[in-house]
Amino acid sequence: AQSVTQLDSHVSVSEGTPVLLRCNYSSSYSPSLFWYVQHPNKGLQLLLKYTSAATLVKGINGFEAEFKKSETSFHLTKPSAHMSDAAEYFCVVSDPQAGGTSYGKLTFGQGTILTVHP
Amino acid sequence: DSGVTQTPKHLITATGQRVTLRCSPRSGDLSVYWYQQSLDQGLQFLIQYYNGEERAKGNILERFSAQQFPDLHSELNLSSLELGDSALYFCASSQNDRQNTEAFFGQGTRLTVV
Numbered sequence: 001a002q003s004v005t006q007l008d009s010h011v012s013v014s015e016g017t018p019v020l021l022r023c024n025y026s027s028s029y030s031p032s033l034f035w036y037v038q039h040p041n042k043g044l045q046l047l048l049k050y051t052s053a054a055t056l057v058k059g060i061n062g063f064e065a066e067f068k069k070s071e072t073s074f075h076l077t078k079p080s081a082h083m084s085d086a087a088e089y090f091c092v093v094s095d096p097q098a099g100g101t102s103y104g105k106l107t108f109g110q111g112t113i114l115t116v117h118p
Numbered sequence: 119d120s121g122v123t124q125t126p127k128h129l130i131t132a133t134g135q136r137v138t139l140r141c142s143p144r145s146g147d148l149s150v151y152w153y154q155q156s157l158d159q160g161l162q163f164l165i166q167y168y169n170g171e172e173r174a175k176g177n178i179l180e181r182f183s184a185q186q187f188p189d190l191h192s193e194l195n196l197s198s199l200e201l202g203d204s205a206l207y208f209c210a211s212s213q214n215d216r217q218n219t220e221a222f223f224g225q226g227t228r229l230t231v232v
Contacts, residue, residue, distance in 0.1 A: 032218040043120060043208065044223040051218035090161065094217050105174050106151070106210075106221060108161035 002027045002093045006109035014117045019078040021112045023091030026072065033074045034092040034106070035065055044090065050074065061085070086116045121145065124209050124224035132232055136197040139227045143190055143211030149173070150192040151212075151221060152184055156205040167192055168215045199231045 007022040025031060035047040048059025055067045061084075065076045074091060091109040121144035131137055143150050152164040163176035167186035178184075181199075186192045196203060206228050210221040 034220060036223075043122075043225040044210075045120070046220050046222070049218070049220050105163055105166060105176070106153075107163070108153075110160045 002031065002107045004091050004093050004107055004109035006089075006091050006112050008112050009110065010113045010115065012115040012117065013081045015083055016080050019076070019081045019085065019114065021076040021089050021091075021114065023074045023076065023109060024072050025074060025091070025093045027093055032094045033065075033067060034094070035059065035063070035074075035076050036090045036092055036108075037087050038090065038111075039087045047076070047089075081114075081116045083116050083118065086114055088113050120222040120224065122209060122211050122222050122224035124207075124227050126227060127225065128228050128230075130230045130232060131199060133199055133201060135199050135231075136195065137199065137229065139194040139196070139207055139209075139229075141192045141194070141209030141211075141224060143192070143209075144222055147211035147213055147222075148190065149212045149215050149219075149221075150186055150190070151210040152178075152192070152194050153208040153210065154205045155208060155226070161208075164194070166215070173215055196229070201231050204229055204231045 003026045005024045033050040036044040038044050047063050048057045050057045050067045058064045063078050088111045090111050092106045123142040125140045148169045151166045155161045164178040165184050166174040170186050181197050184194045206226045208226045210223045212219045212221045
């Protein structure tokens with residue numbers, strides 16, 4: 001069974017400082033991992049995805065995430081926060097069902113609300 | 119704009135009623151997923167269709183049902199509505215049903231049951 005734990009429900013940073021949003025996952029197989037962002041009253045937008053190629057994944061808007069199998073982590077980072085980054089971020093896992101067949105079902109973490117102060 | 123269209127954007131209805139939420143996937147996408155987002159449960163997977171067939175089921179109540187039509191649009195039917203069904207319902211689509219294929223989400227339908 002797959003699951004995702006986002007270690008912080010809220011993260012607050014100042015504009016121009018680094019962002020770290022932490023995510024640990026549990027998966028029986030080799031997972032695919034994603035980060036999505038949800039701005040207030042908006043849908044979910046894909047930031048980046050990991051699918052067993054490079055362990056350091058670059059996404060949109062300067063975000064990147066590193067897949068660490070030994071730590072079962074997939075933390076999201078950004079060197080310098082911008083006011084427009086304020087939103088809720090979701091770490092998401094997708095892994096094959098039993099027997100190796102995958103249907104693309106996504107399991108979401110509980111979300112981390114990022115606040116950016118001027 | 120993700121290319122996934124959901125209608126209506128907002129829906130207010132009374133307990134016991136039935137509603138239908140509609141989703142048009144991105145052009146060419148064969149898979150459609152439905153998710154429910156509520157404050158207490160977070161984002162929960164409900165059901166997935168692939169090219170007209172039900173592919174996977176999550177925590178979907180028996181009062182809820184869905185289908186995907188030949189033109190690949192999908193509808194989520196919610197009946198005997200309860201106050202606790204109030205939530206944001208998202209539809210997502212992807213090219214196929216593979217593990218590593220990203221899903222694109224619509225703007226959601228906000229359902230309020232009064």
